[in-house]
Amino acid sequence: MTGRLVLAGTPIGDVSDGSPRLGRVLAGADVVAAEDTRRLRRLTGELGIQLSGRVVSYFEGNERERTPELMQALLDGATVVVVTDAGMPSVSDPGYRLVAAAIEADVVVTAVPGPSAVLTALALSGLPVDRFTFEGFLPRKPGERGRRLAELRDEPRTMVFFEAPHRLTASLEAMAEAFGADRRTAVCRELTKTYEEVKRGRLDDLVTWSKDGVRGEITVVVAGADPDRVMTPEDLAREVAVDEEAGTPRKQAIADVAKRFNVPKRTVYDAVLAARKPS
Numbered sequence: 001m002t003g004r005l006v007l008a009g010t011p012i013g014d015v016s017d018g019s020p021r022l023g024r025v026l027a028g029a030d031v032v033a034a035e036d037t038r039r040l041r042r043l044t045g046e047l048g049i050q051l052s053g054r055v056v057s058y059f060e061g062n063e064r065e066r067t068p069e070l071m072q073a074l075l076d077g078a079t080v081v082v083v084t085d086a087g088m089p090s091v092s093d094p095g096y097r098l099v100a101a102a103i104e105a106d107v108v109v110t111a112v113p114g115p116s117a118v119l120t121a122l123a124l125s126g127l128p129v130d131r132f133t134f135e136g137f138l139p140r141k142p143g144e145r146g147r148r149l150a151e152l153r154d155e156p157r158t159m160v161f162f163e164a165p166h167r168l169t170a171s172l173e174a175m176a177e178a179f180g181a182d183r184r185t186a187v188c189r190e191l192t193k194t195y196e197e198v199k200r201g202r203l204d205d206l207v208t209w210s211k212d213g214v215r216g217e218i219t220v221v222v223a224g225a226d227p228d229r230v231m232t233p234e235d236l237a238r239e240v241a242v243d244e245e246a247g248t249p250r251k252q253a254i255a256d257v258a259k260r261f262n263v264p265k266r267t268v269y270d271a272v273l274a275a276r277k278p279s
Contacts, residue, residue: 013196058082
């Protein structure tokens, strides 16, 4: 008889957000696979949880190698609980490989829901929440980041990103270039913690604000594209320029922009020519 895999959501900041069920599941686990075993010990200590099972590390660097070991424990009948540093395992964190392997082997997979930085930031952003998309971390390299954002330029749903403090300004600048400086955005940092802050405004204003330095865990929420936006020649030329900077040849960029905004290619071509004429 196989065991059970449990994905356990942990607090994203305030430790008191940990649920009683989280405590029971951790205390009863045969194996706890933790992204950071030291943070797990700190969490269980603060919540007054006594672990009786074996604790193993399970993070990005060893996830591939450790998954077979955890699968064997599950096949031997163990209850394996996966926890990450904060939030739900497998969402921009380790866990996906083990979930996929467990499902393939007909092992029961369940979850202990917990706080979510994605949903918390979305709710606090003041932006539309009826439809949204989670995009995780943007690529670190400028070219790859630009291409990813170019793909999202016309996304109508509200977008949620994770970002590191030292890359925040560069990412906001790239977003302003791809989406337009006036796109409404919220930068949420240190959610549920003592110094929680939500900064809302236009992308260009948030770029300026971020240059003073921003610390902590960061979630960025960006409004979706306006489907009724009327594109001026300057807008069309700017769209082509963004595509070119992301690595698309000019001829293809013109065709892509024309298709994207449902305008004739000649209109886009003329806009690009006009933008390159000296004033």
